[in-house]
Amino acid sequence: MVSPISSGDSPAALAIPLSEPDPSALAERAQRYAALEWLSRPVWVFDIDHKRVHWANTAALSVWQAESLQALCARDMGRDMSGSVAQRLAQYQSDFAASDARFNEQWTVYPDGVPVSLNVRFSGHRLPDGRMCMLCEAEPVGSVAPESLRSVEALLHTAVMITLYGQDGHALYRNPAARAAVFQPDERLEDRVGDPAAYAALAASLTSQGVGTLTLSVPTPTGQRWHELSARQCRDAVTGQHAVLVSEADISAIKRTEERANFQALHDALTGLPNRTHFMQRFAWAVSEAQAQGQEVALLFIDLDHFKDVNDTLGHAAGDQLLVTMAQRLRHAKRSSDMVARWGGDEFLVLVMSADIRKDLAALHDRISAAVATPVRIGDVDARVTPSVGVALYPRDGDTIEILLRNADLAMYAAKDQGRDTMAFYDEHMAQTVRSRTELEAELRHALARQEFEVYYQPRVAAGSNAIMGVEALVRWNHPRLGLVSPDQFIPLCETTGLIRQLGLWVFARAAQQQVAWAAQGFDMVVSVNLSARQFMHPELLADLTRALQQAGADPARLEVEITESMLLGHDPRQLAVLQSIAALGLSIALDDFGTGYSNLAYLQRFPIHTLKIDKTFIQGSDANRSLAELIVSLCQLMKLTAVAEGVETQEQLDWVVAQGIAQYQGYLYARPLPVVQFTALLKNRALGDA
Template structure:
């Protein structure tokens, strides 16, 4: 409550205003309380006296929009000496009273800016008019009335709160003058218009949906423009983000195929009739599937991100680096000497992209196979250039990978041959044109056959017997390897059962491809085949390449453990050609290690490594099989190392089942 001294001081300060018959009061904006009121105002507010009115907390039930408006008043009074005429409704004792208000600033004795309120009561003969005024006060929609020169005539509280300058003209409000002029031209033509524009506000630049309508000023009767603005910044940002995602790769942040199509059209337009040329550089990472299969997809994603960063680093700011999907990237570049620029990229790719990358504790190296097509030499449409660059990239892979090839017409013929091969392979599966050959696995000490490796051959109707190198890569890339792998495993299982009945108790080994190994249905399919053939899993061995075991993916451990529980033995084929080391392999349930033929056939050069492998295998209690033994000297070395078994042309090449039996019995 006010003390008698404070009350008397206020009355003395505002003594001249006491004589005015209209309700007048001073409102302390900072404290949300009436600071002083004349007798007419006390009556209006239904107060028992000035002390009682001053004790009321007006902020307790004040709406947020009114509180903001009062703060804006305070700023305008202090900075601009402004005054306002507005229509207000107050609620003394809960009874609405509508008034025309004259509002101006007044300093209190302590220097703070308060508001001097002069009121004149309005008779409520038009309720809708009063309600419209209240709605205009409380709405978040920014309403502004301009004259035809763009000078402001009125702003509602939301609009006033938004503008950084009290007298900001229409032309100062918006950043994009061309868009504003376009909207005003539509206004003159149709009498109304709507456009989304960037607006200068107290919150910096915001996006507003702006609607304008021709009208008249109710005070002067002159033509005016009524403008409403709604802040749609969040929606605009969401749309921009959605458009960004639609045109960019979410993993690497690089432009995607859709963005490339647009950029290519823009590039052709900008090139005009000059001598400038363009190039599409198509990049595919060699053996990327091995990384996914062994280290897991998270590691593969991390690798792609690092490759994307390296591609950005080796290209010019004017070049476009994009990710087309999977492990495929694209560089679009323009130059007056395009072949020199492509040659620079080739050298940078070789020196940068192929550098080792450390991922999840493993060091991996991926090399790029690159195909290039030139505009307009190899095509004028993007689809044509992409196809030709893709053909050149596949040609680089076929010629040994880690190379850059420029498109040539014969490449299309080779692709056609590959497509024909895919079709033939599908027919071959249906027609059962495949056959298993078996290479004996021989006991070094006794010379007796202890097992066999099942190797597929294709009895082609025209080309005769075709080896696996000619068709297995295609089966792997197209997904046919699962069906073909099931057929191989079933045939080997049936052969094991048949030979056991005939007195040949041999263990048959079957190769698993990377795609087969990562298939979640592998275990179920093998179990069904074992049941259907009545084969003994203990007499069947599954061979994996060491690259398939690279990394610490949980899938690798779980699958190998499950295969062991089913009774299969696990061997690592072609050891020494990939990324692994023996200590690493010790983590897995492996029983057999097959030493690659390069260590056996080139004994002098590889003797220290080969002997180390054999010693480590003994310590780890692994069975060792030497591959590729073709001469007596090689067999002598194998025998000297204490290796248990070998296979190779010295004993026999891979043979059909009947010839295999004859060779074994001989």
């Protein structure tokens, strides 16, 4: 086998005499190898274990520029030997011991610091003590182009695994990295790929296009690894026959990162349960399986009774601990074929498939009720919650996930109305709730015209100085009959009815006008406004924003739009185009609720994001969540993004925010969202920083 490999030992390592060999031992060696002494070509025996020349003939002494055999044998060639060379020697020794292996390679040695290129034939040779050494027979290379020598050197030291396979699939040559990645030096390309279908596809690609690529999991002496394999047809430079040159790059670290990112994209950060995205995907599969097997599908909507009391009395950290415990209990209460997911807050979903759905649901509810109702010890307190469970059956109660979720939610509220800690099935009578919601929707359509909406403002504050750096605009509905309606109630209705674009534009316009008014009063700060998913992808978004800015006479640099992380899920090219256009208007962009569902850090490089708002679950949550928050903060600092902590409600949380070097925060600790009059009064009484 011919392979262009060079040895990059340092000159110092080859020139320093460390000890004088025993004269009698040298005499014994000279007698043993007397027949080789008179060969005109350089020959020497290399002790791989001790990294020293064991014996050399006169021609080899000349090559190594050694005054005597004693001087050459005294050189410690292992000192400062490169890792690649040491690895190659170990490979030789292993192959010599396993078989009658021989290698022809190009090496470069450095006597007195002068490079000497040699074609060397290596073969195994055992010493009298049984150790495997290496017999080296060399010939000068002659005139070699510098590029050739350097390419040989690179091939030795590169971490990329290079293998040349012959027509029969056997390896003609492996560089050290490739040899270290196989168990046997004669491993075939087909054996390397392993999967017959993958090998057939690679072979077909080589035949039709001359090249082929694979990403595959391969067994190596260091364990299972992921490799990116690239193959190209070529010719063997020795025989001229057709061959295949294969390069492999270890991408195990990238694969592990992808697996972690995929897990985070489909799982809740706090509980580790599947999240909404995962659940929606699983539902489609469950319906398909149920139809194929003649089974029914049930959707359970679980809400924890009295959970708010735990949060209010024991704090959010205790609430998080309780949620984690409940998630574990629900996971153990379900059957292996069921799926449990966290929907949000203290709400969980369970997806059940069964041929006898009501019987299995009754048994499942008993297990869930017993598991959830068992007290949880938090500090010195036994916290206790119970489950209210609503059930919607597919296809009886709906043939889409959206309808089933709505009806299971209605059934859950019916269970609460029945005294909590019970399970209720959806029925038509619950449609009254839907009608009430429909009435609210109808009133919502007239709310803008009746000027029932109002913009509240919550300050964004410098973590160190408490100076107000900016403000977030938040919409509220002053209902003439119901009073102040929570955004959680009417924003989803606006989304479903399509009113969200009109409402979102109104909020942006009012915020722009207010920014100009405050600036005129000496309070020139950035005002941020939330964009909904529907509004973000609407084709008239840019025209809407431009018109609002012009009508208000606002400086775009003093306004910021906030989008949620979930809006950037997937690879829709329109997302990037829209964000780039928004940035081109002069508006800054904030990524809101970061880390809640997807946590794909590639967003931060792909999109023109300026501010990262860390979701309150990381600020108010457990140490595990805060550890992830610390990574997010480090990333912000590295990429020069402004980090904002959301939901800061206690001094302890603020102290942690300051300790992490998070630039800004907002939350009830400083101020709740306020009407414009009250917020203006706050501005006059508090410090205003440079935003």
